[in-house]
Amino acid sequence: MDRDLLRQCLTYHGESLFNKLKCEQIENPDFQAVVSDLCKATCESKSDGQDSPLVEQFIARKADILFCPTWKTATHKEEEEQQQQEEEEEDAAEPYAIMPPMEIFMEASYEERRTMLYRDLEKGDILVGRINNIREYGFFLTLLCTAGGLRRDIEDLELSALCHIREVPSTGSHDDPLSYYQMGDFIRAAVKDIDRYQEKITVSLQQAALSPGLEHIKLGVFPREELPIHYSRSLRAAADSRETYECILKSCHGYHNPSVVEYLLEKVGVSDTQPPSMMRGLQSKLFHEEDFASAIRKRQSASWALKCVRAGVDHFKHGRHVEAMNEYNKALDIDTTNVEALVARGALYANKGSIMKAITDFELALENCPDHRNANKYLCQTLVERGKQLEEQEKLVTAEGLYRKALSLDESNPEAQEALHKITETIQVSIRLREEAVAKEQEKATSSQTSAEKLRKILKEEKRMKKKRKRSASSNPSSTASSRDSSPSSSSSSSDSSRRRSKKKKKRRKRGRNSASASKSVESRVRHDAPKRNSFDGGRYENRGREEVEEAKGEKDSRKGEDENVPGSGRKSEGAGNHTRQSSLTSVPEGSVKKDLPTNLLDIFNQIAQFKKGKGGGPRK
Amino acid sequence: MEGPSPSLAVLRDRPVWPAAGRRQSGGEAETDRDMKKHFRVCRFIMETGVKLGMRSVPVATACALYHRFFQRARLQAYEPYLVAMSCVYLAGKVEEQHTRTRDIINVSHRYFNSGSVTLECDKEFWDLRDSVVQCELLILRQLNFHVSFEHPHKYLLHYLMSVKSLVNRHAWSRTPVAETSWALLRDCYHGAMCIRHTPQHIAIATLHLALDSYGVELPVGEREWWQARCGAEVCVSVCVQVLCVDVTKADIDAVISDLLQLYDMEAKCI
Numbered sequence: 001m002d003r004d005l006l007r008q009c010l011t012y013h014g015e016s017l018f019n020k021l022k023c024e025q026i027e028n029p030d031f032q033a034v035v036s037d038l039c040k041a042t043c044e045s046k047s048d049g050q051d052s053p054l055v056e057q058f059i060a061r062k063a064d065i066l067f068c069p070t071w072k073t074a075t076h077k078e079e080e081e082q083q084q085q086e087e088e089e090e091d092a093a094e095p096y097a098i099m100p101p102m103e104i105f106m107e108a109s110y111e112e113r114r115t116m117l118y119r120d121l122e123k124g125d126i127l128v129g130r131i132n133n134i135r136e137y138g139f140f141l142t143l144l145c146t147a148g149g150l151r152r153d154i155e156d157l158e159l160s161a162l163c164h165i166r167e168v169p170s171t172g173s174h175d176d177p178l179s180y181y182q183m184g185d186f187i188r189a190a191v192k193d194i195d196r197y198q199e200k201i202t203v204s205l206q207q208a209a210l211s212p213g214l215e216h217i218k219l220g221v222f223p224r225e226e227l228p229i230h231y232s233r234s235l236r237a238a239a240d241s242r243e244t245y246e247c248i249l250k251s252c253h254g255y256h257n258p259s260v261v262e263y264l265l266e267k268v269g270v271s272d273t274q275p276p277s278m279m280r281g282l283q284s285k286l287f288h289e290e291d292f293a294s295a296i297r298k299r300q301s302a303s304w305a306l307k308c309v310r311a312g313v314d315h316f317k318h319g320r321h322v323e324a325m326n327e328y329n330k331a332l333d334i335d336t337t338n339v340e341a342l343v344a345r346g347a348l349y350a351n352k353g354s355i356m357k358a359i360t361d362f363e364l365a366l367e368n369c370p371d372h373r374n375a376n377k378y379l380c381q382t383l384v385e386r387g388k389q390l391e392e393q394e395k396l397v398t399a400e401g402l403y404r405k406a407l408s409l410d411e412s413n414p415e416a417q418e419a420l421h422k423i424t425e426t427i428q429v430s431i432r433l434r435e436e437a438v439a440k441e442q443e444k445a446t447s448s449q450t451s452a453e454k455l456r457k458i459l460k461e462e463k464r465m466k467k468k469r470k471r472s473a474s475s476n477p478s479s480t481a482s483s484r485d486s487s488p489s490s491s492s493s494s495s496d497s498s499r500r501r502s503k504k505k506k507k508r509r510k511r512g513r514n515s516a517s518a519s520k521s522v523e524s525r526v527r528h529d530a531p532k533r534n535s536f537d538g539g540r541y542e543n544r545g546r547e548e549v550e551e552a553k554g555e556k557d558s559r560k561g562e563d564e565n566v567p568g569s570g571r572k573s574e575g576a577g578n579h580t581r582q583s584s585l586t587s588v589p590e591g592s593v594k595k596d597l598p599t600n601l602l603d604i605f606n607q608i609a610q611f612k613k614g615k616g617g618g619p620r621k
Numbered sequence: 622m623e624g625p626s627p628s629l630a631v632l633r634d635r636p637v638w639p640a641a642g643r644r645q646s647g648g649e650a651e652t653d654r655d656m657k658k659h660f661r662v663c664r665f666i667m668e669t670g671v672k673l674g675m676r677s678v679p680v681a682t683a684c685a686l687y688h689r690f691f692q693r694a695r696l697q698a699y700e701p702y703l704v705a706m707s708c709v710y711l712a713g714k715v716e717e718q719h720t721r722t723r724d725i726i727n728v729s730h731r732y733f734n735s736g737s738v739t740l741e742c743d744k745e746f747w748d749l750r751d752s753v754v755q756c757e758l759l760i761l762r763q764l765n766f767h768v769s770f771e772h773p774h775k776y777l778l779h780y781l782m783s784v785k786s787l788v789n790r791h792a793w794s795r796t797p798v799a800e801t802s803w804a805l806l807r808d809c810y811h812g813a814m815c816i817r818h819t820p821q822h823i824a825i826a827t828l829h830l831a832l833d834s835y836g837v838e839l840p841v842g843e844r845e846w847w848q849a850r851c852g853a854e855v856c857v858s859v860c861v862q863v864l865c866v867d868v869t870k871a872d873i874d875a876v877i878s879d880l881l882q883l884y885d886m887e888a889k890c891i
Contacts, residue, residue: 005796005835012836052874058881059834066834072797102783105863108840116840120789151786245864246821249779258717261678264778268785268799272676276804278884279811281891282667291731292672293724300727300739307741 001030001067003037009067010038013056020060028064062278071276072269096260096267097252100234101153105245114157118196124211125150125191126219127203128228129161131183138164139178141187141203145231148214153234159201163189167204169220185221190214305335309344316348324348339369347378355386380410384419396427444610451613655696656812657890660883662701663687663811664891665732669709672728673720677807678774683712684810685770690763692813699759702729707756715768722750776824777806780864784828787839802831805880812886814879818872821865826876 010018018038025031059066103113126148129141143159146152170177181187189203190210205219237243249255257263265272274284289295312327325348331341346361362379365372383406390399403420406413663684670680686708691701706725713720726749730740740746761768781802785793805827809815815823832839 008796009834009836012833012838052877054878054881055830055833058830058884061884062834066801071800096782097779099779099783102787102863103840106840112840116787150790245783255775255779261774261778262676264782265677265803268778268781270799270803273674275671275677275807276800277667277807278801278804279664279808279887281664281887282671282808284671287668287671291728291735293674293720293728296727296731296739297724300723303739304742 001028001034001064002069003034005067006034006038006063009059013059016053017056017059020056021063024057024060025063031063065278065283094229094252094254095257095263097249097255098229098233099245099249099252100230100237101151102245103153104234104237110157113153114199117152117154117157117159118194118199120150120152121146121191121194121201122211123191123193124209124214126188126210126214126217127161127191127201128186128188128231129203131181131185131187132160134178134181134183136165136178138162138168139181141189143201144186145228145234147188147228148217151230161189161191161201161203163187163203163205167192167202167206167209169205169207181221186224186227188217188219188222190219301335302338305331305338305341307331308334309338309341312341313344316344321348321352337364337368339365339372339375342368343372343375343378346375346382350378350382350385355382355389358382359386376409380406380413380416383409384413384416387419387423391423391426396423396430399423400427441606444606657886658696658701659688659691659813660811660886660890662705665702665729666705666709667807667810668732669706669725669728673709673724675709675713675718675720676716677803678772679712679716679718680709680807681772681774681810681815682716682768682770683708685772685816686712686760686764686768688813688816690760692816694763702733703752703756704760707753707760710753711757711760711768722753725753726750771820773806773809773820773824773827776821776865777802777828780824780828783864784832784839788837792837796835796837798828798831798835798837801834802827805830808883809880812879812883814876814883818876818879822868822872822876825865825868826873826880829873830877830880 010021021031021038022035065071103116108116125146127141127143128145128147129143131139132142133140139162141161141163143157143161144155146154165178168177168181171180187205189205190207191201192204192209193202195201207215207219210217210219233248237248254260262272270276277283290299308327308331312324312331315321315324315327325345328341328345328348331338332345335341342361342365346358346365349355349358349361359379359382362375362382365375366379369375383402387399387402387406390396390402400420400423403416403423406416407420410416666683666687667680670683675683683705687701687705690704690708706729709725710720710722726746727739730749731737740749781799784798806823809823809827818826
């Protein structure tokens with residue numbers, strides 16, 4: 001029991017209430033605990049017994065509810081912050097009728113209002129006033145009204161507040177901040193200090209002086225239109241005595257807001273979903289969760305859906321699949337997450353062959369009820385089915401995933417285990433095969449490289465022999481010289497050009513492929529001109545027959561030269577060289593196109609090369 | 622607690638037209654037994670309202686409809702619990718918080734047969750639903766289709782806001798005046814007093830009683846037409862006079878005494 005409240009109550013009511021309390025609350029242990037403190041309070045009571053005995057009886061009887069600490073639903077701090085934050089938006093939107101302060105209607109006395117204000121005003125509250133005096137150390141405000149939560153009528157109290165120059169934020173860098181303000185300006189300021197004994201109020205225009213809930217309110221000068229609504233209404237009320245509270249209330253726009261009750265209820269902190277009551281039978285703790293409408297509806301839906309499912313299963317057993325599906329769908333309309341219906345429908349889908357739909361249904365059912373035996377079993381079986389389907393489609397990895405999932409659901413399923421074994425084997429086999437294929441390719445690559453080297457040797461031999469023949473035929477030294485010149489020049493030019501091209505077109509290629517292509521290109525070179533290389537051939541060579549061989553030799557030289565000159569970046573430049581070899585066989589622009597040859601074409605070339613090698617210099621391409 | 626007569630569908634056997642309605646007057650001819658019956662039925666409405674998640678104002682409308690209905694109709698002529706269910710249904714429509722008949726029937730069924738299984742979607746269920754819907758039309762006709770009420774709730778909340786600004790904020794937050802006055806206001810609807818007094822008076826009375834219970838002191842003021850009395854009473858009453866011009870202390874006392882009688886009745890009935 002809230003001790004302070006009880007004390008306050010007893011101070012107000014007096015002895016008679018205390019007696020009644022003792023009488024009524026005799027069984028209440030909480031009351032017994034505080035009763036000793038309350039004796040003192042009662043003695044101090046100033047009440048003179050004006051209260052109706054019935055009321056006192058009521059209070060005494062209901063004291064355990066009234067003074068229960070949990071009776072207050074919203075906490076103080078929450079409430080204040082919530083209230084103050086909404087203040088600004090409220091003034092604009094007016095979700096409820098914002099009334100002028102009640103003191104106006106009550107015509108409370110000057111003294112009363114003054115004491116009330118000094119009692120209730122706190123640091124951080126907002127005051128609205130007009131500047132009546134500007135001095136060099138600050139300015140004085142005559143207070144008009146309060147703002148930001150506290151609503152009091154203070155205008156005729158003729159209070160004055162000082163705002164020191166320190167508390168005025170500077171507008172410019174060097175200007176006197178006070179020059180911004182003029183006599184008669186409306187100012188919104190925050191209370192900085194209140195001296196209740198000397199009745200002095202100091203205010204500040206710094207935002208930091210505001211209390212936490214009011215931080216968003218702008219301090220400083222504001223136009224007349226932004227005066228708080230309750231103030232302007234109070235002016236109206238004061239002017240016209242016929243304007244009663246009720247009159248003004250009904251004329252407010254916010255009063256007619258249809259959701260004003262909900263809004264204000266939230267503002268005062270009372271819950272409408274667990275509403276308070278003083279009746280013993282309506283206390284919220286007496287309500288059971290399962291008696292509430294939503295809970296009953298859920299149970300009822302589940303039961304109705306189950307009926308439909310049973311009917312559906314019956315149809316299914318007799319082979320009437322269409323009716324069964326209808327019943328299941330009906331059940332799911334009634335209760336969308338009914339586990340039995342989902343499992344039954346999933347089974348029906350699986351039977352029909354719509355495996356994916358079946359899986360969806362089973363998974364949904366398992367989300368709601370992870371331990372459902374049938375759902376797990378059926379899902380496992382369906383996953384295995386799906387896995388088999390995927391296997392046929394060659395999607396081995398996905399299938400394996402599904403088998404694993406199926407096994408995780410039901411470890412003892414023999415079919416799933418078997419399938420998983422099989423597929424892991426298949427995957428391993430396929431991996432092995434792939435590895436072998438790769439290895440074979442590499443082998444072939446190396447072997448093809450060795451065959452290329454062999455060819456090189458053969459060609460070198462040929463060249464040497466030809467050179468020897470030429471040297472022996474010394475009757476034509478110029479031609480030899482020219483040929484020698486031409487060959488080195490051609491070789492140099494070709495090597496230059498090829499080196500240039502190699503610089504331009506550097507691309508990493510597989511060794512085997514390059515060597516294969518190199519070997520192939522050399523071969524084609526040596527043997528014949530490929531049809532698409534005609535134009536370039538024509539361009540490059542003056543004399544087909546002889547020059548071809550020369551070129552071949554030259555190329556061989558340049559290649560050798562390249563090989564010798566650039567041993568370090570052997571693979572790359574070789575690649576480049578080979579690439580240029582390839583490109584040299586076609587025109588230069590085509591070379592760039594050649595660079596972008598798709599890899600499967602290159603594969604084809606490789607295969608052809610290998611084939612040719614196998615045949616030992618087979619037919620033309 | 623008594624339940625309704627065995628089959629709610631028995632209404633069909635009874636006259637649909639309010640034949641005997643007009644001859645009876647409201648309060649005087651009601652016996653004590655009748656009042657207790659009404660109290661229990663209103664308790665049923667309040668509980669159902671909470672279980673359906675209805676807000677305070679629709680529940681108040683439902684109770685008001687019920688009391689208005691039985692002001693002119695005889696309790697023996699109509700099944701009161703069925704009327705109550707239909708009032709709840711109708712009030713949901715009037716106050717724009719629609720409830721489904723299925724939910725109303727479920728909750729009511731459980732209220733009378735606690736711990737039972739839920740109703741099946743069978744003939745009994747559809748009969749019940751038909752009864753509720755037909756009774757709704759009956760109520761409408763009995764009330765001449767005047768089914769919108771002005772409730773004290775709005776007034777009470779605005780009064781609370783005004784009074785809140787009068788007192789010290791810390792004192793206010795310590796004292797659960799809002800909860801108590803709201804609780805008292807809701808409890809008013811157990812009896813026919815809710816339609817006998819004006820909404821402003823009821824709101825003021827509940828606020829007065831709540832402030833009284835906690836011993837909250839409001840500032841003193843004066844009005845020219847106020848006859849001075851002494852003591853603590855003055856401050857509360859003046860503020861009260863301000864909120865509603867024509868209320869007198871007598872009015873407030875009348876409301877409060879009616880309300881307190883209801884609490885006494887609870888002890889007797891339930």
